[in-house]
Amino acid sequence: MNIFLTYDYELFFGKSAGSVDKCMIEPTNELLKIAKEFKVKMTFFVDIGYLIKLKEFLPAYPELQLDDSKVRKQLAHILEEGHDIQLHIHPHWEKSYYENGKWVFVTENAYKLADFNEEEIKRIVVSYKNILDEIVGYKTTAFRAGGWCIQPFHKLNAIFQEVGIKYDSSVFPGGSFSSTDYSFDFTKAPTKSHYSFEDDECQEVENGPFIEYPISSRRYSPIFYWRLYILGRLFPSQHKMIGDGDFLAQPGRKQSVLTNFTWNHISTDGYYASKLEETLNSFEQNNTEDLVVIGHPKGMTLFSLKATKKFISKAHTKHVFRTFKELI
Numbered sequence: 001m002n003i004f005l006t007y008d009y010e011l012f013f014g015k016s017a018g019s020v021d022k023c024m025i026e027p028t029n030e031l032l033k034i035a036k037e038f039k040v041k042m043t044f045f046v047d048i049g050y051l052i053k054l055k056e057f058l059p060a061y062p063e064l065q066l067d068d069s070k071v072r073k074q075l076a077h078i079l080e081e082g083h084d085i086q087l088h089i090h091p092h093w094e095k096s097y098y099e100n101g102k103w104v105f106v107t108e109n110a111y112k113l114a115d116f117n118e119e120e121i122k123r124i125v126v127s128y129k130n131i132l133d134e135i136v137g138y139k140t141t142a143f144r145a146g147g148w149c150i151q152p153f154h155k156l157n158a159i160f161q162e163v164g165i166k167y168d169s170s171v172f173p174g175g176s177f178s179s180t181d182y183s184f185d186f187t188k189a190p191t192k193s194h195y196s197f198e199d200d201e202c203q204e205v206e207n208g209p210f211i212e213y214p215i216s217s218r219r220y221s222p223i224f225y226w227r228l229y230i231l232g233r234l235f236p237s238q239h240k241m242i243g244d245g246d247f248l249a250q251p252g253r254k255q256s257v258l259t260n261f262t263w264n265h266i267s268t269d270g271y272y273a274s275k276l277e278e279t280l281n282s283f284e285q286n287n288t289e290d291l292v293v294i295g296h297p298k299g300m301t302l303f304s305l306k307a308t309k310k311f312i313s314k315a316h317t318k319h320v321f322r323t324f325k326e327l328i
């Protein structure tokens, strides 16, 4: 089996963005240590919009200099260690700004690429990708949409082909959510490990120009989420996120997961990491071709770091840890 350990490298986008140290630098360093110990490679989907905005606001706010240099230094370190960096676009940076010592996020009509017009989408995709490619020193070929909001993909198809994006990893089969900011519906996604597509990321097209590597997913019971919330209260030292910001609100989601079975990612974040070994076993039994795990440095906990380490220690002797860079 091919295992892709993928991390969305970013701040929070709610009331508080959190600090660079707690959301990015410290948890990423912990992940890199684990990767080094077991000689496995990871893919980091870097929220390049953040670096673009840092540059824009640096002249007026010199305190941002330190954040900028810490992130750039860590990205260089990630590459030195042989890991992969790929493109993650949160287009709401376009309307967001820095003021009175904090980032102010404007997500309304800006959280999805599809919220912008054709010309703007083109400008965002081209400039964000070029800036990231320059930082990493190679042409990135894989993409993950911010907040999984890749739909409707026909608005992105042409420009993605033009800039050389070939792989996508935004879909998680079964997942769907809609709010003023979010909008995705992957309930009709193929359940294959990977597949080609063209105009619709949930519709397989033989020899299509793109290949989807969906984030692996499963159905979670309400009990799982009750445990998650209760453990967080009872044992904060183990279950509190290292990241110190606030999530962008997802109205109604908490109630929904506590009362219904819901599809969500296979993830190394927080309590989700408790399902990694069970997933590995079931994927092995089913001879699944790829396991794509998502995580966020900001969403790691002491518990999830331990569980991730245990998962990698079990999996690395039997399976191949792969990155998107190697797929070309």
Ligand SMILES: [Zn+2]
Pocket (backbone or CB within 6 Å): 008, 010, 047, 088, 090, 145, 146, 147
């Ligand atoms: Zn993101």
